[in-house]
Amino acid sequence: MEVKKAFKILGIIALGLLLVAYNLNSPEQDNSHTHESGSTDGHSHYSNHLNTDGHKLIFPSRTPDRIITNLTAVPESSFAVNWRTNQQIELGVLQVTLATDGPEFIMDGVRTIDATTESFENKNRNEPLVKANFHSVLVKGLKANTTYVYRVGNGDTESDKLWSEWFQFTTARDASSEEPFSFIYFGDAQNHVKSMWSRVIRNSYKKFPEVDFMLHAGDLIESRDANLEWGEWFYAGSFIHATVPSMMTPGNHEYVKKPSPALSTLWRPQFTLPKNGPSEILSETSYVIDYQNLKMISVDAPALMIEDIDASIQVKWLDSVLANNTKKWTAITLHYPIFSTKTNRDNKELRDMLKPLIDKYKVDLVLQGHDHTYARGEVSNNTSGETITDDAGTIYAVSVSGPKMYESKDGKWMERRGEYTQLFQIITIGKDSLSYEAYTPIGNLYDAFDLIKKDGKKKLVNRVPETSQRFKKDFIKE
Numbered sequence: 001m002e003v004k005k006a007f008k009i010l011g012i013i014a015l016g017l018l019l020v021a022y023n024l025n026s027p028e029q030d031n032s033h034t035h036e037s038g039s040t041d042g043h044s045h046y047s048n049h050l051n052t053d054g055h056k057l058i059f060p061s062r063t064p065d066r067i068i069t070n071l072t073a074v075p076e077s078s079f080a081v082n083w084r085t086n087q088q089i090e091l092g093v094l095q096v097t098l099a100t101d102g103p104e105f106i107m108d109g110v111r112t113i114d115a116t117t118e119s120f121e122n123k124n125r126n127e128p129l130v131k132a133n134f135h136s137v138l139v140k141g142l143k144a145n146t147t148y149v150y151r152v153g154n155g156d157t158e159s160d161k162l163w164s165e166w167f168q169f170t171t172a173r174d175a176s177s178e179e180p181f182s183f184i185y186f187g188d189a190q191n192h193v194k195s196m197w198s199r200v201i202r203n204s205y206k207k208f209p210e211v212d213f214m215l216h217a218g219d220l221i222e223s224r225d226a227n228l229e230w231g232e233w234f235y236a237g238s239f240i241h242a243t244v245p246s247m248m249t250p251g252n253h254e255y256v257k258k259p260s261p262a263l264s265t266l267w268r269p270q271f272t273l274p275k276n277g278p279s280e281i282l283s284e285t286s287y288v289i290d291y292q293n294l295k296m297i298s299v300d301a302p303a304l305m306i307e308d309i310d311a312s313i314q315v316k317w318l319d320s321v322l323a324n325n326t327k328k329w330t331a332i333t334l335h336y337p338i339f340s341t342k343t344n345r346d347n348k349e350l351r352d353m354l355k356p357l358i359d360k361y362k363v364d365l366v367l368q369g370h371d372h373t374y375a376r377g378e379v380s381n382n383t384s385g386e387t388i389t390d391d392a393g394t395i396y397a398v399s400v401s402g403p404k405m406y407e408s409k410d411g412k413w414m415e416r417r418g419e420y421t422q423l424f425q426i427i428t429i430g431k432d433s434l435s436y437e438a439y440t441p442i443g444n445l446y447d448a449f450d451l452i453k454k455d456g457k458k459k460l461v462n463r464v465p466e467t468s469q470r471f472k473k474d475f476i477k478e
């Protein structure tokens with residue numbers, strides 16, 4: 001009898017525990033949970049994100065995640081790093097030193113720099129509340145063309161537990177160097193980023209591991225404040241983001257228009273981009289970077305089209321940047337194409353604002369996204385409209401790296417066109433030449449050209465492969 005009673009009591013306790021466990025996982029109830037430190041990490045749970053993978057992508061922990069290095073305005077002597085932790089880590093710390101052949105770099109000369117830390121929380125649509133601390137450090141005073149190691153963490157020198165691994169990073173060559181350098185240009189990643197963009201960024205890096213930086217031409221994600229989507233973007237690039245510096249220009253999906261125009265609340269906490277643009281409102285979205293003999297300008301295209309933001313300020317700024325440009329090569333990146341490639345689209349207003357400057361200052365390259373198709377060609381910047389073959393005009397490119405695809409329209413200016421093709425572009429710039437190659441994720445060359453700039457002349461050499469252009473109708477039967 002006594003044993004039976006004991007079993008009954010145990011049964012009631014077990015049922016009680018099951019109910020408690022069920023309540024903890026119930027979508028109606030937001031629960032903070034407790035970690036080994038005994039303190040809560042202060043985030044809520046939600047049934048949609050209970051799988052471990054979703055949890056890891058959305059929620060920070062005490063160990064740094066979303067680690068990224070960004071190009072600064074002076075990449076030969078500085079670099080910027082951002083990362084995220086939960087709010088238990090109130091002070092972020094970065095350590096940096098010269099890389100060595102063995103582990104001896106940790107013995108001597110490690111610089112420790114306190115981060116600027118920003119508490120952040122957001123709850124996007126049906127996502128759970130996410131509380132995080134975003135940390136950033138701008139490391140200055142570095143030597144050009146030098147390989148450093150850095151790590152980020154909580155500053156505890158007794159334990160590696162709450163630190164990232166040591167990442168290796170090489171600064172740009174001196175600003176006057178004419179040695180070739182390369183960057184990879186990605187059009188919109190935007191949708192199914194973990195599932196279908198991961199292979200693009202990873203294979204671009206595998207093909208060109210010596211790449212000096214990466215450029216994202218907007219719409220990195222679909223929904224500007226979706227923590228899961230940003231988690232996927234960081235997951236897809238993983239250590240590449242922490243090793244190869246990036247620059248990004250915002251797309252319309254990093255903005256909302258209503259109720260009032262606003263950039264993703266995660267843009268500035270997550271990235272440290274140059275603050276040398278035309279105004280405070282365009283800080284870290286409209287900016288300029290000098291990389292060796294290239295001037296690379298990010299134009300905040302969505303801001304140009306938002307009524308409440310005065311477009312003329314950005315246009316005037318672009319005019320003055322180009323007027324004072326002493327670099328041999330000039331590129332502009334902006335999300336919206338000057339010449340749209342998608343059917344039924346035409347960005348006339350944008351073109352009217354920017355093309356006169358592109359022509360006046362003979363910009364070499366305009367790198368764009370938004371239209372989820374591929375096109376590349378030359379447009380004369382001679383105002384009479386004729387194309388002079390021994391003095392090339394401006395090369396315009398529209399590309400897409402993610403899986404969302406539109407149909408395109410033909411254009412006289414296009415040398416190569418494509419649909420339904422995920423691409424990345426490697427651009428290599430030397431003293432007198434700029435070489436551009438567009439590749440599919442499996443490494444097939446889809447488009448290529450060289451620009452040769454010598455003795456005051458600029459020549460375009462097309463190297464379009466003999467393969468057929470790819471069109472959606474070849475893959476999707478309607």
Ligand SMILES: [Fe+2]
Binds near residue numbers: 252253370371
């Ligand atoms: Fe877009």
